[in-house]
Amino acid sequence: xxxxxxxxxxxxxxxxSGVRFSVTYQVExxxxxxxxxxxxxxxxxxxxxxxxxxPTGSIRDGIVGRIEAIEGGALTSQVIVSYAAETVGTExxxxxxxxxxxxxxxxxLRVLNIDLPDAILRSFRGPRxxxxxxxxxxxxxxxxxxxTALKPMGLSAVDLATLAYRFALGGMDVIKxxxxxxxxxxxxxxxxxxxxxxxxxxANRETGGASLYVPNVTxxxxxxxxxxxxxxxxxxxxxxxxxxxxxLDAVRTLADDDxxxxxxxxxxxxxxxxxxxxxxxxxxxxxxxxLMRLAGADxxxxxxxxGRFAFTRDECRGIARFATRAIGxxxxxxxxxxxxxxxxxxxxxxxxxxxxxxxLVGGGLLRLSPDIAAGCARLRAMVDDxxxxxPCTSPG
Amino acid sequence: xxxxxxxxxxxxxxxxSGVRFSVTYQVExxxxxxxxxxxxxxxxxxxxxxxxxxPTGSIRDGIVGRIEAIEGGALTSQVIVSYAAETVGTExxxxxxxxxxxxxxxxxLRVLNIDLPDAILRSFRGPRxxxxxxxxxxxxxxxxxxxTALKPMGLSAVDLATLAYRFALGGMDVIKxxxxxxxxxxxxxxxxxxxxxxxxxxANRETGGASLYVPNVTxxxxxxxxxxxxxxxxxxxxxxxxxxxxxLDAVRTLADDDxxxxxxxxxxxxxxxxxxxxxxxxxxxxxxxxLMRLAGADxxxxxxxxGRFAFTRDECRGIARFATRAIGxxxxxxxxxxxxxxxxxxxxxxxxxxxxxxxLVGGGLLRLSPDIAAGCARLRAMVDDxxxxxPCTSPG
Numbered sequence: 135x136x137x138x139x140x141x142x143x144x145x146x147x148x149x150x151s152g153v154r155f156s157v158t159y160q161v162e163x164x165x166x167x168x169x170x171x172x173x174x175x176x177x178x179x180x181x182x183x184x185x186x187x188x189p190t191g192s193i194r195d196g197i198v199g200r201i202e203a204i205e206g207g208a209l210t211s212q213v214i215v216s217y218a219a220e221t222v223g224t225e226x227x228x229x230x231x232x233x234x235x236x237x238x239x240x241x242x243l244r245v246l247n248i249d250l251p252d253a254i255l256r257s258f259r260g261p262r263x264x265x266x267x268x269x270x271x272x273x274x275x276x277x278x279x280x281x282t283a284l285k286p287m288g289l290s291a292v293d294l295a296t297l298a299y300r301f302a303l304g305g306m307d308v309i310k311x312x313x314x315x316x317x318x319x320x321x322x323x324x325x326x327x328x329x330x331x332x333x334x335x336x337a338n339r340e341t342g343g344a345s346l347y348v349p350n351v352t353x354x355x356x357x358x359x360x361x362x363x364x365x366x367x368x369x370x371x372x373x374x375x376x377x378x379x380x381x382l383d384a385v386r387t388l389a390d391d392d393x394x395x396x397x398x399x400x401x402x403x404x405x406x407x408x409x410x411x412x413x414x415x416x417x418x419x420x421x422x423x424x425l426m427r428l429a430g431a432d433x434x435x436x437x438x439x440x441g442r443f444a445f446t447r448d449e450c451r452g453i454a455r456f457a458t459r460a461i462g463x464x465x466x467x468x469x470x471x472x473x474x475x476x477x478x479x480x481x482x483x484x485x486x487x488x489x490x491x492x493x494l495v496g497g498g499l500l501r502l503s504p505d506i507a508a509g510c511a512r513l514r515a516m517v518d519d520x521x522x523x524x525p526c527t528s529p530g
Numbered sequence: 531x532x533x534x535x536x537x538x539x540x541x542x543x544x545x546x547s548g549v550r551f552s553v554t555y556q557v558e559x560x561x562x563x564x565x566x567x568x569x570x571x572x573x574x575x576x577x578x579x580x581x582x583x584x585p586t587g588s589i590r591d592g593i594v595g596r597i598e599a600i601e602g603g604a605l606t607s608q609v610i611v612s613y614a615a616e617t618v619g620t621e622x623x624x625x626x627x628x629x630x631x632x633x634x635x636x637x638x639l640r641v642l643n644i645d646l647p648d649a650i651l652r653s654f655r656g657p658r659x660x661x662x663x664x665x666x667x668x669x670x671x672x673x674x675x676x677x678t679a680l681k682p683m684g685l686s687a688v689d690l691a692t693l694a695y696r697f698a699l700g701g702m703d704v705i706k707x708x709x710x711x712x713x714x715x716x717x718x719x720x721x722x723x724x725x726x727x728x729x730x731x732x733a734n735r736e737t738g739g740a741s742l743y744v745p746n747v748t749x750x751x752x753x754x755x756x757x758x759x760x761x762x763x764x765x766x767x768x769x770x771x772x773x774x775x776x777x778l779d780a781v782r783t784l785a786d787d788d789x790x791x792x793x794x795x796x797x798x799x800x801x802x803x804x805x806x807x808x809x810x811x812x813x814x815x816x817x818x819x820x821l822m823r824l825a826g827a828d829x830x831x832x833x834x835x836x837g838r839f840a841f842t843r844d845e846c847r848g849i850a851r852f853a854t855r856a857i858g859x860x861x862x863x864x865x866x867x868x869x870x871x872x873x874x875x876x877x878x879x880x881x882x883x884x885x886x887x888x889x890l891v892g893g894g895l896l897r898l899s900p901d902i903a904a905g906c907a908r909l910r911a912m913v914d915d916x917x918x919x920x921p922c923t924s925p926g
Contacts, residue, residue, distance in 0.1 A: 381777025406634030
């Protein structure tokens with residue numbers, strides 16, 4: 135067949151030529167099984183053809199994945215497969231697709247790490263604020279930070295704003311919407327965000343503080359973008375979204391948007407399947423730490439150990455490690471553990487995560503005192519005490 | 531604190547008042563455990579507060595979920611919890627959030643069904659074409675349909691277009707991009723889509739057929755929307771996207787977009803975690819069938835039984851059931867099983883799925899004959915034979 139004259143000619147991307155990135159997979163099975171599965175990953179994640187049908191030459195040599203290492207145990211092995219950067223281009227969706235697209239559906243495979251060279255990382259702007267930027271905004275250069283949530287669902291916008299005001303009076307750094315607040319009739323988005331932003335502004339004026347109100351903008355992308363713009367216009371201090379509901383790339387799109395330019399917190403709602411099975415999905419650190427940071431979140435919310443979710447201390451520290459360790463130019467981001475953190479567990483949480491953490495205290499805060507602002511102030515005092523008491527371990 | 535005068539007043543949504551929807555969860559544990567976990571779901575998915583902290587009145591009575599049924603086995607139970615429609619409003623993201631947001635992170639919970647009354651379903655336009663609409667476009671009122679994929683990644687746009695031409699000459703109904711084709715330097719999006727659409731158009735002119743070329747538009751939403759528009763402009767016959775990468779609501783947004791108006795196929799890449807664990811995530815039918823249909827996909831691709839993925843025949847038939855059974859005004863959509871379907875398994879696949887299916891034949895097609903168009907024609911003949919041989923079972 136003849137090609138029409140109007141068809142565009144490709145632009146080349148020479149910067150990616152020869153560049154590779156690698157993915158570490160946990161594989162159920164002995165080293166022989168691991169070798170077979172590694173070979174399968176090389177094909178499934180790229181050409182998606184049986185080995186004997188792969189064209190020789192540049193496709194077989196350049197496109198098919200390469201086994202870089204296999205370290206076997208009796209029942210579980212680790213394999214490292216590298217892929218050509220050209221298979222990804224510069225898109226986050228396609229990076230995830232090559233790393234774990236079809237193979238995510240096969241049982242007994244779990245992603246333990248994604249190692250990206252600078253040539254690929256450069257395609258991602260990354261977090262706009264990160265830990266340092268958020269600390270600047272909050273005027274809190276070194277101590278653990280505190281976050282709480284406006285809830286329950288069902289309160290009116292006026293009631294939520296009253297709560298926000300009291301939380302800010304008590305010195306909570308970040309006051310976020312509960313992730314269940316969307317655009318329901320009892321507290322419609324526009325009214326809620328306008329009232330809560332105003333409430334926190336008033337409280338900051340009284341205290342001289344710099345608390346941030348962070349509304350939930352989770353929605354279909356066009357609506358999410360519109361809500362982000364409205365939130366910014368009425369003075370929100372950041373935005374909350376749940377990437378498992380919006381798509382991870384909605385985080386990146388919002389983080390890169392200079393017209394928004396607000397800190398982003400990501401919430402784990404609906405994303406549980408990624409980590410609930412120890413043999414499938416992804417390592418907690420990769421999903422909650424690395425991917426959220428790569429997408430441009432400034433803080434990543436996850437269920438802390440010992441609460442009503444089943445994450446272990448090690449899994450949580452793993453998230454903090456991926457959130458904070460050196461990864462190219464990507465700013466370190468805040469681990470934001472929540473779910474059961476309160477007065478009784480605060481010191482232990484700081485011991486586990488170190489000072490570069492934002493502790494999300496929900497119901498536990500309301501138990502501290504019938505006077506919410508007094509409860510917040512007590513929590514702030516506990517944080518200050520815990521820091522004075524001595525050096526914290528870091529998750530690194 | 532005082533509220534400013536400029537704050538908008540809520541619009542009420544009386545149509546949802548008193549309406550409830552229900553979610554069936556599989557719960558690991560005996561009936562006593564099931565009862566405790568059901569009570570926990572009622573709180574976790576709505577107010578996210580411990581029971582003793584829930585405000586009495588409209589929140590406790592109207593917002594907190596309600597246990598509707600518990601059917602216990604010794605090790606696994608099923609619980610049905612209903613939620614007020616007001617907690618969701620009209621947004622798909624928030625529907626999924628209330629159905630399984632935080633609880634997705636808790637082990638031992640799996641969604642088996644989401645039962646939506648018409649008052650909620652009316653918020654969703656649903657599939658634009660569905661099975662009947664796609665059959666009209668393809669001029670194939672009754673037989674099983676055939677789909678194939680342009681691959682491998684690494685071929686040039688010219689080579690892919692040559693393949694597309696031959697597939698269409700051979701009578702394949704839908705010729706889709708492999709889900710790994712994005713915007714890579716070896717076959718950039720614009721050039722690839724223009725060439726492949728033209729190739730299929732030329733073949734249709736020669737054969738009098740109505741094959742559709744369906745390019746992959748998976749990307750960050752703004753780019754996805756742009757690609758969808760370009761694909762439409764150059765004559766693509768449908769669009770492919772992977773909701774686990776784009777967010778499920780990208781499907782709905784695209785399906786609802788009258789300026790696009792093309793059939794949508796959804797691909798399972800990166801979504802495996804939803805179904806790989808038998809105790810977590812979602813039932814195969816709910817994820818691949820119900821959710822994709824609710825979002826507006828016209829066909830849902832999934833790994834068929836017996837191939838290189840591990841889905842069982844029952845799980846696959848469950849997907850077909852959710853894709854096709856009566857659900858309010860939502861058009862029935864095509865199950866599109868793939869992964870290992872070829873000459874040897876075609877008749878069995880039709881026996882399992884019935885005639886309302888689109889069989890995705892990839893590598894298996896290339897094995898049929900060195901002449902691709904002849905291989906396609908042979909496959910079409912086999913489909914016609916299988917239908918003549920007698921009535922097919924339906925998955926219902």
